[in-house]
Amino acid sequence: MQIDPVGLSLVLLQQMCVYLVVAYLLSRTKIFIPLTHATIRPPHKLACYVIFSLFCIMGTILGMPVVHAIANTPAIGAVLGGLLGGPLVGLGVGITGGLHRYSLGGAFALAAGIDIVVQGMLGGLMHRHLIRKGKVRTLFDPVKAGALTFAGVLLELLIDLAVAKPFDQTLEIVRLIAVPELIANSLGAALFMGILIDRRALIERQSSLFSAKALAIAARADGVLRRGFNQENSMTVARIIYEETGVGAVAITDREKILAFIGIGDDHHLPGTPISSLNTLDAIAHNEVTYADGNEVAYQCSISPTCPLGASLVIPLVGEDSHVIGTIKLYEPKTKLFSTINRTLGEGIAKLLSSQILAGRYEQQKALLAQAEIKLLHAQVNPHFLFNALNTIAAVTCDEPEKARDLIGDLSTFFRMNLKRPSEIASLAEEIEHVNAYLQIERARFSDSLTVDIDIPDSLGRVRLPAFTLQPVVENAIKHGTSQQLRPGHVAISAREDGDQLVIDVQDNAGLYEPKPAGQGLGMSLVDRRIRNCFGPSYGVTVASDRDVFTRITIRVPLEAASK
Amino acid sequence: MITALIVDDEPLARKELRRVLSKADDIAIIAECSNAIDAIGVINREKPELVFLDIQMPRVSGIEMLSMLDHEKMPHIVFLTAYDEYAVQAFEQHAFDYLLKPVNQTRLEKTLERLRRNRGPQKIGELPGASQLRQIPCFGQHHVQLVRMEEVEYVASGVSGVCVVTTDGSELPTELPLHILQDRTPLLRCHRQYLVNIDFIEKINFLENGLAEIRTRRGQNIPVSRRFFPQIKERLGIL
Known part of the structure; x- marks a missing residue:
């Protein structure tokens, strides 16, 4: 060579x-x-x-x-x-x-x-x-x-x-x-x-292309689903994903039905109709991404045999405790292959949307809680009581200005106590002050037809209990008890020690108590629930009643509040 | 003079209304009542032209009281309420007048002015929830008893007035006339002087001349007149 x-x-x-x-x-x-x-x-x-x-x-x-x-x-x-x-x-x-x-x-x-x-x-x-x-x-x-x-x-x-x-x-x-x-x-x-x-x-x-797409979707979709996971908002988000990723079609579903569908095949994939695709039902049932690429895993549209879509990627949307709340689906037509970018992007989008939906639900719950609190505050300021009290004051102003001044003082005390947040803890002495202010006005309203006895040893005044425990119970005894009978009403409020418990009895002579799921029961069960929440199940409110003779509400709280 | 009645369970509220009314010379307050049951008696006896009626009262509310009154002889009703959005709306819809407590002098003057212009009978629709009676107010010597519909065996009218007979046999006089009870309770008219609670009928004995007699579960006999027999048969499904 x-x-x-x-x-x-x-x-x-x-x-x-x-x-x-x-x-x-x-x-x-x-x-x-x-x-x-x-x-x-x-x-x-x-x-x-x-x-x-x-x-x-x-x-x-x-x-x-x-x-x-x-x-x-x-x-x-x-x-x-x-x-x-x-x-x-x-x-x-x-x-x-x-x-x-x-x-x-x-x-x-x-x-x-x-x-x-x-x-x-x-x-x-x-x-x-x-x-x-x-x-x-x-x-x-x-x-x-x-x-x-x-x-x-x-x-x-x-x-x-x-x-x-x-x-x-x-x-x-x-x-x-x-x-x-x-x-x-x-x-x-x-x-x-x-x-x-x-x-x-x-x-x-x-990766820069990927980041750009992901950022664009994140920016445009920000906060949309936070306003609620419904058809309208899902449609908006699906359109954004469709435009940004350039896939054949985008769908969003909840657990039962299609919320949004945009792109190829939107003539027969209709929002509002139930999910029929087995891939989607699988993804929801098992909380896993299902990918039918049309080659290795066959894909066939479950609605129409002539559907041009040839591959689908179904990604679950996950809410609290890994519970699947819906899916997001990306499709490509039979003429096109799924790019790996869109596959990864799809999973990222699903994470983004899941956290948005979660945030939305959290905000919704917070709003509900605030509403409940406002409701409770409304219940505290019973407008009927307020205007009747003002009417009573108007009546005594001319003849008994001193009494009118006292009543205005009582009304002030009553409302000042009412402005406390229901979550606060109060002493029994404060609760009694609240009740006294309330009773002064009620006694003036009903004059001779209402008498009240309060027998509470001063030594118990420092026991702690949730604010708004005593007053609603006394108000119930008058509103649904004594003021509903034709003879003079009598309310007795007493407190005593029983072992390591403070026991407060509020007894009226009407005996008109009827266990009801709503109305009277609401205020009472609220007081009961709050005490149990605060101190545990061995405390709370119990009722004893003898028709037309008496109703006795018994409140039990710990003497030494080892408040949780 | 316009005769007026004040019905309110709060003494100071009555006093306050009396005070604001004292400026109207043509209003004569003939009585005050502290509950609806007393008021029915006063209205039936004294026939005031105008009634100031509180809504929230023990046992029988002002609205309920309306259904115990004879619509033909209805006085002008002015409702009084401290606060009740629903009720205020209802009054407006049914052409009742209403005043909010504490009563505003000017607003009261408007009410009275309207009344002075139109002293004819008040044409009013029934308030929702006021049409059917849940209970019948009955009067003893010193007390008032509210008899629930399911406790009424029958009602009889006699020389001394209308009497409610309960399932335990007590006979309680009431101010409500038979035709109001017939209209606003499920009680069935079987005779010019009797209403019967259909739930307590044990059997019906056919007598001569197309007459009949109802026997109650407690063993009381109530006459059935020829005139009402067909209606009873229809109600009971007897052909």
Whole structure:
């Protein structure tokens, strides 16, 4: 076989092409991603070492035997391994590649082995140098990589001349392989780096596209579903997703029916109709993403056999306690494939919408709670009582101005106490003050037809209980008790200790108590529920009644409030 | 003079209304009542032209009291209420007049002015919830008893007035005339002088001349007149 530098150059360049094709194919896989960054993490460094060692060995194997040596391209793997992975990786790749080359034998075995180690070191030193200078981007410069490899090959040739014996033969071989090796290795390294940075640019472009889409959807859909997970709002969100992702169609469902559908097939996928797709029902039942790509997993529209949609991605929307509240569905027509971007984006959108719906429900509950509180406050200020009290004051103003002034004072006290929040804790003394103010007015209203006895030892005045416990009970005794009978009314309020409990009895002589789910029962059960919430189930309100004779309401709270 | 009656369970409220009314020279307050049951008696006896009627009163509310009055001889009713959005709306719809407590002098003057212009009988629609009686107010010597419909066996009218006979045999006089009880209770007219509670009929004995006699579960006999017999047969499904 005729060996001349030109022919050898062509052969080496051919080899390099095979080498680069392998590199290109590898670059399409995930294992290549760590190589696109100047990495400092051990697992990435390990990946870097393994990959470049393989390239290094491949460069040796693809080599061309020339007399006693091999014209080859392991320098690319060694130099780039060091350049991208740092001195340690460079040394590792060099030693691995070097041992492999040495094991193949030949006159150049030792020299070539040393060459590879030196080239790995060279790459590694350059890596350290550039990192220290803060020029990370320069690591990926194809021209610089080519130049460094060029230098590496020059070194290699010098080492060969120094180490390999006999010198004459070595000189002859070096003369023969110098130019082809310099060209093939430098060019190969530069192109390899080119593939690498192309790949990196692609990933970056994809992720920036992804981020842009995700951000656009997030910004446009912000707060829409917070206003309620219904047909109208779902339609708005579906339109935004449809416009931003460019998929064939978008649907949003709750657990039972389609809330929104926009895009291809909206003539037969109608909002308001029940879910018929098994994929969707599966996604709801098992809280998992179901993906029917139309190839591996068959997709067929469950409504119309002529539907042009060919693939669907169903992602559950998840509410409290991982409970599925609906789904979001992306479709592509039979003529188009699902892009991975839209697949990942779909899952992200589902998360975004789920949290919006959750936030909306939370706000709704907060509003309901506030409403309940307002209702309670309204109940405290019974307008009937207020206007009757004012009427009573109007009646006594002329003849008994002193009494009128007293009544206005009582009314003030009563309303001041009413302004307390129902969640507060009050002392029994404060509760009695509240009741007294109320009773002064009621006694004035009903004059002789209402008498009240209060028998509460002063020593119990400091016992704590929820505010608005006593007054509503006394008001009930008058409103639904004594004021509903034709004979004079009597109310007795007493308190006593019973073991570690404070027991308050409110008894009227009407005996008109009737257990009702609403009305009278509401105020009473509210008082009862609050005490139980506050102190536990062994406390609360009980009722005893004998028709037309008496009704007795008994309140039990702990003497020493170990309030929760 | 316009004769007026004040019905309110609060003494000071009555006093206050009397005070604001004292400026109207042509109003003569003939009585005050503290409950609806007393008021029915006073209205039937004294026939006042004008009644100021509080709504929230013990046992029988002002609205309920209306259904115990004879619509033919209905006085002018002015409702009094401290606060009741629903009621205020109802009064307007049914052409009743109403005043809010404490009573505003000017507003009261308007009410009286309207009355002075039109002293004919008040043409009013029935208030919702006022048409059917749940209970019949009966009067003892010193007390008032409200008899629930399910306690009434029959009602008889005699020389001394109308009497409600209960399932335990007590006979209680009432101010309500038979035709009002017939109209506003489920009681069935079986005779010119009798209403019977259909739930307590045990059997009907056919007599001569197309007459009959109802026997109640307690063993009381109530006459059935020829005139009302067909209606009874119809109600009981006897052909």
